[in-house]
Amino acid sequence: xxxxxxxxxxxxxxxxxxxxxxxxxxxxxxxxxxxxxxxxxxxxxxxxxxxxxxxxxxxxxxxxxxxxxxxxxxxxxxxxxxxxxxxxxxxxxxxxxxxxxxxxxxxxxxxxxxxxxxxxxxxxxxxxxxxxxxxxxxxxxxxxxxxxxxxxxxxxxxxxxxxxxxxxxxxxxxxxxxxxxxxxxxxxxxxxxxxxxxxxxxxxxxxxxxxxxxxxxxxxxxxxxxxxxxxxxxxxxxxxxxxxxxxxxxxxxxxxxxxxxxxxxxxxxxxxxxxxxxxxxxxxxxxxxxxxxxxxxxxxxxxxxxxxxxxxxxxxxxxxxxxxxxxxxxxxxxxxxxxxxxxxxxxxxxxxxxxxxxxxxxxxxxxxxxxxxx
Amino acid sequence: xxxxxxxxxxxxxxxxxxxxxxxxxxxxxxxxxxxxxxxxxxxxxxxxxxxxxxxxxxxxxxxxxxxxxxxxxxxxxxxxxxxxxxxxxxxxxxxxxxxxxxxxxxxxxxxxxxxxxxxxxxxxxxxxxxxxxxxxxxxxxxxxxxxxxxxxxxxxxxxxxxxxxxxxxxxxxxxxxxxxxxxxxxxxxxxxxxxxxxxxxxxxxxxxxxxxxxxxxxxxxxxxxxxxxxxxxxxxxxxxxxxxxxxxxxxxxxxxxxxxxxxxxxxxxxxxxxxxxxxxxxxxxxxxxxxxxxxxxxxxxxxxxxxxxxxxxxxxxxxxxxxxxxxxxxxxxxxxxxxxxxxxxxxxxxxxxxxxxxxxxxxxxxxxxxxxxx
Numbered sequence: 001x002x003x004x005x006x007x008x009x010x011x012x013x014x015x016x017x018x019x020x021x022x023x024x025x026x027x028x029x030x031x032x033x034x035x036x037x038x039x040x041x042x043x044x045x046x047x048x049x050x051x052x053x054x055x056x057x058x059x060x061x062x063x064x065x066x067x068x069x070x071x072x073x074x075x076x077x078x079x080x081x082x083x084x085x086x087x088x089x090x091x092x093x094x095x096x097x098x099x100x101x102x103x104x105x106x107x108x109x110x111x112x113x114x115x116x117x118x119x120x121x122x123x124x125x126x127x128x129x130x131x132x133x134x135x136x137x138x139x140x141x142x143x144x145x146x147x148x149x150x151x152x153x154x155x156x157x158x159x160x161x162x163x164x165x166x167x168x169x170x171x172x173x174x175x176x177x178x179x180x181x182x183x184x185x186x187x188x189x190x191x192x193x194x195x196x197x198x199x200x201x202x203x204x205x206x207x208x209x210x211x212x213x214x215x216x217x218x219x220x221x222x223x224x225x226x227x228x229x230x231x232x233x234x235x236x237x238x239x240x241x242x243x244x245x246x247x248x249x250x251x252x253x254x255x256x257x258x259x260x261x262x263x264x265x266x267x268x269x270x271x272x273x274x275x276x277x278x279x280x281x282x283x284x285x286x287x288x289x290x291x292x293x294x295x296x297x298x299x300x301x302x303x304x305x306x307x308x309x310x311x312x313x314x315x316x317x318x319x320x321x322x323x324x325x326x327x328x329x330x331x332x333x334x335x336x337x338x339x340x341x342x343x344x345x346x347x348x349x350x351x352x353x354x355x356x357x358x359x360x361x362x363x364x365x366x367x368x369x370x371x372x373x374x
Numbered sequence: 375x376x377x378x379x380x381x382x383x384x385x386x387x388x389x390x391x392x393x394x395x396x397x398x399x400x401x402x403x404x405x406x407x408x409x410x411x412x413x414x415x416x417x418x419x420x421x422x423x424x425x426x427x428x429x430x431x432x433x434x435x436x437x438x439x440x441x442x443x444x445x446x447x448x449x450x451x452x453x454x455x456x457x458x459x460x461x462x463x464x465x466x467x468x469x470x471x472x473x474x475x476x477x478x479x480x481x482x483x484x485x486x487x488x489x490x491x492x493x494x495x496x497x498x499x500x501x502x503x504x505x506x507x508x509x510x511x512x513x514x515x516x517x518x519x520x521x522x523x524x525x526x527x528x529x530x531x532x533x534x535x536x537x538x539x540x541x542x543x544x545x546x547x548x549x550x551x552x553x554x555x556x557x558x559x560x561x562x563x564x565x566x567x568x569x570x571x572x573x574x575x576x577x578x579x580x581x582x583x584x585x586x587x588x589x590x591x592x593x594x595x596x597x598x599x600x601x602x603x604x605x606x607x608x609x610x611x612x613x614x615x616x617x618x619x620x621x622x623x624x625x626x627x628x629x630x631x632x633x634x635x636x637x638x639x640x641x642x643x644x645x646x647x648x649x650x651x652x653x654x655x656x657x658x659x660x661x662x663x664x665x666x667x668x669x670x671x672x673x674x675x676x677x678x679x680x681x682x683x684x685x686x687x688x689x690x691x692x693x694x695x696x697x698x699x700x701x702x703x704x705x706x707x708x709x710x711x712x713x714x715x716x717x718x719x720x721x722x723x724x725x726x727x728x729x730x731x732x733x734x735x736x737x738x739x740x741x742x743x744x745x746x747x748x
Contacts, residue, residue, distance in 0.1 A: 002427045024425040034415075041408075041415035049603045051398040053376045085459055085607065088635035117633035121495075229423045231641030233459065233607075259491035261462035266640045267605030 056083025110344035163307020332365030430457025464594035484718035537681020706739030
């Protein structure tokens, strides 16, 4: 994807390619980050880049625990936190810990394309279930997907690629269902919530915490989106303080962090985020982009569910074949990703974490592409 | 290991615990690193912490390729390099790329304990073969370990835990053997060389390059030891420019880097190392530690092969049961690791990347422990 954008920009000029194909935040990290980074770079203490325990610095884990305690109805301790190489690292650490070969994980579609790979890394099997037309959870479909091999349900809210935020109500329903299934099987069925977009939400919405809703739960997250640091690979996995066999699970996560070859989350970034847990990029800038894009696409006749968070829009493809439509857009130098890649054909993803001017100038291309078919 | 050291230091005082259990460099990163880090922290350019292509920044890959071209009889290009989350990341990326389930990898013992896990991550099978009494390669043993499932041989030179550096001559023998076996099976058998200690060698010795010796080869390495940055997780995987099906292999490595959840090597450190490829910590400081330790242990009656590189000494345990002897040392607050953990019972590992004073003051404990048995 990266390479296609680079290739086209070399060919047609930077200003004539509208690259919506990547979730690479355009907004710079907040000034607080830059200040802390500068301070850390000039820190003359010793061992600042050495190994630390595989779970991370004690101070960093404690700071994350305190943050989670402030934002949840649970008391977290540092031992509930494992610092990881981004949310990708966190998910792999969690999956390595809980999965036996051929265990199944239920995933609502559309879903982040890497989940299939992450499961395959640990010999897990994805069980993809659809969502409703507004991308909310289809709890009947989830219920029906359970088998004796089901180890977990993996959700992503705010969602990539739809921007959907699951409501407190539907998460409580999901929690009830998971409790029932755990009782049925006499062992916990886990809920894993992938939440790197938690702070990027619009119109005053809040993302409910699964920690308040379901005991056997994990959160995987990163500072990639809310601090615009995706290249630095800093994130964490948190367990519900009340999860069963917590010591065993956290020990497994720490070991997994080590033996998967991550070893630990990058040292400098672990120090940096201690003071940045309540900081984020200016979310209103993304909201403005969403609104510009939505207004433009509506006037051109595109249909979509308005995103509540993240920086993705997932419109219907005007024709059934989303791959063909994405090709048509590409001919206009508008780069997007087919919904098929997210387990949801008939749609396509627009990552609108781009300069406002790209959104504005892309409208001609979006217009030409849709006019070919309608 | 980390935790045991922390626990004992809390109990007995920092100065009364002699922790030789971890390969965590004591020497600070070179001043050149600190200068560059400070410059990068104050860089006001945009997108400095954003995603880049999964293989790494083009400039970083090119700088590594140029460095390898300077130090080998091969011409490397940026596309021969994949930047990784340390050497652990590099090894997992290489193994994920080349291994099918149940493929075997021949590993001379003693070996770095993580190799077993790294193979298991990708459903590979370790075939452990002994080395000779001076820890040089036992080429007959390697030859006999080949089966139709053998996909690679994995070596580590300078070696953890022995400090052995394989000679040009034995590597050439190994290359001949690998060529024979590749011909026998009609497909390449790969040589993977794990080389994070390449620059940490003593007495003017040089580590021969496998790139000059065997075509179907990979190097995994990091800046963890030569720049003392293990906590920052920055390293790379390099393929031999002449490897068969290079494009397919490198594409596989880049994909593996992404889907194993690493995504990319940390951005800031990728930028930092561009100007640091010919820099390293002051190796003579480690040589001094080796010499102090060797002199002390010799006078106490310990037997060992003198290390040529890295910062490990792997003496014979005075009694057969190395786990028991390591316990005896622990009672003197001297923390080491049993050879059994490296597939080589009857020995134990001393990581001497510690302050000189720790080596000096530990001699009483080393003396008391051996006196119990001899």
